[in-house]
Amino acid sequence: MLRAGLITLTTVFAAGALAQSYPSRPIRIVVPFPPGGGVDIVARTVGEKLGARLGQSVVIDNRPGAGATLGTAIAAKATPDGYTLLVAPVIGLAIAQRYYRKLDYDLARDLAPITKIGFGTVVAVVPPSLNVRTVKELIALARAKPGQLIYASSGTGGLIHLTGELFKQSAGIEFVHVPYKGTAQLLPDLLDARVHLTIDSLPAHLPHIKAGRLRALGVARKTRSPQLPDVPTMSEAGVKDFESYTDYALYAPANTPRGIVERINREAMPILQLADVRAKLDVIGIEVAGTTPEALQKEVTDELAKWAKVMTDANIKQE
Numbered sequence: 001m002l003r004a005g006l007i008t009l010t011t012v013f014a015a016g017a018l019a020q021s022y023p024s025r026p027i028r029i030v031v032p033f034p035p036g037g038g039v040d041i042v043a044r045t046v047g048e049k050l051g052a053r054l055g056q057s058v059v060i061d062n063r064p065g066a067g068a069t070l071g072t073a074i075a076a077k078a079t080p081d082g083y084t085l086l087v088a089p090v091i092g093l094a095i096a097q098r099y100y101r102k103l104d105y106d107l108a109r110d111l112a113p114i115t116k117i118g119f120g121t122v123v124a125v126v127p128p129s130l131n132v133r134t135v136k137e138l139i140a141l142a143r144a145k146p147g148q149l150i151y152a153s154s155g156t157g158g159l160i161h162l163t164g165e166l167f168k169q170s171a172g173i174e175f176v177h178v179p180y181k182g183t184a185q186l187l188p189d190l191l192d193a194r195v196h197l198t199i200d201s202l203p204a205h206l207p208h209i210k211a212g213r214l215r216a217l218g219v220a221r222k223t224r225s226p227q228l229p230d231v232p233t234m235s236e237a238g239v240k241d242f243e244s245y246t247d248y249a250l251y252a253p254a255n256t257p258r259g260i261v262e263r264i265n266r267e268a269m270p271i272l273q274l275a276d277v278r279a280k281l282d283v284i285g286i287e288v289a290g291t292t293p294e295a296l297q298k299e300v301t302d303e304l305a306k307w308a309k310v311m312t313d314a315n316i317k318q319e
Helices: 002-021 038-054 069-076 091-099 135-144 159-171 183-191 202-210 258-271 275-283 293-314
Strands: 027-031 058-062 084-088 111-126 150-153 176-179 198-201 215-219 245-253 286-288
Touching (some): 002 258, 038 058, 038 084, 038 111, 111 202, 111 258, 150 159, 150 198, 245 258, 275 286
Parallel strands (some): 027 058, 150 176
Antiparallel strands (some): 084 245, 111 286
16 A cells, blocks of 8 residues: 555655646647648648747657558657647547547547647538528438438548438438549539538638639538628528537647646637738637647547448448
8 A cells, every 4th residue: 555655655755746847849730630730730830839839949749541540540659748748620530439439548548638729610612503592491401302412521430421321310401422532623623513511621612702603601610600691600590509520629649748738728729819920820720729628638529429420320330
């Protein structure tokens, strides 16, 4: 008993000393996506400011692959000392956790949430030639022509695919899912009405919506988007509590000393309020958030349960 108590006290004091001296060397932020995308831009924008506040350089380490699980596993297995962090989605990782049969990590067990950084709007869009102007009209058309409408996604098992499945389940409709390799690949077919619908991240579609080449029916968020103030939320449009979004969060490996997690959270909060940070992220359609570690942990738990149910109900499994 005495020895166990001494070991516990030694561990606590060591963690406290580590937190007090942190950081004493450069910090790595793993990004499980290629350079140039939304997650990468968020990581670089926040990482630069975080490094300045902590007095150390921050290095971005892009590790794309396997639906963001490759880089996430690298971060999850890193030494929990605050010198390896991860910028990655909540929803995307929650979906991957339930979709892939074998992962080298467990989202709930192996990562320590630090803060939600921000989120992006997901929007339901159709070509104008479909002749529907509201979500209710779209649902009515799908019910009149079951299995005839084609839903395009950026890949099987990803956020956009699962958002479509959630829409099917919430609205009680059927349509055909056609996966593409990405939004850039599905856009030409959507613009030419060879596919009839997607519920996708807003930025790639916004210029076409503004030009009238695509029609936005609803945004999958709690409140209307500042970029599309006249477009109702999906809940306002009749699909209650329908939410899906791209998101960006900061994590550390599990067992990172609590003092370090709290320090990074404390430094991140004012960064997310800086006008230049908000302006840079607004250009790519990202609204800043900023949460406690506890709030982010609850979100992780909730999203794991939500998307597991969607996949179970749709019988979606890794191919």
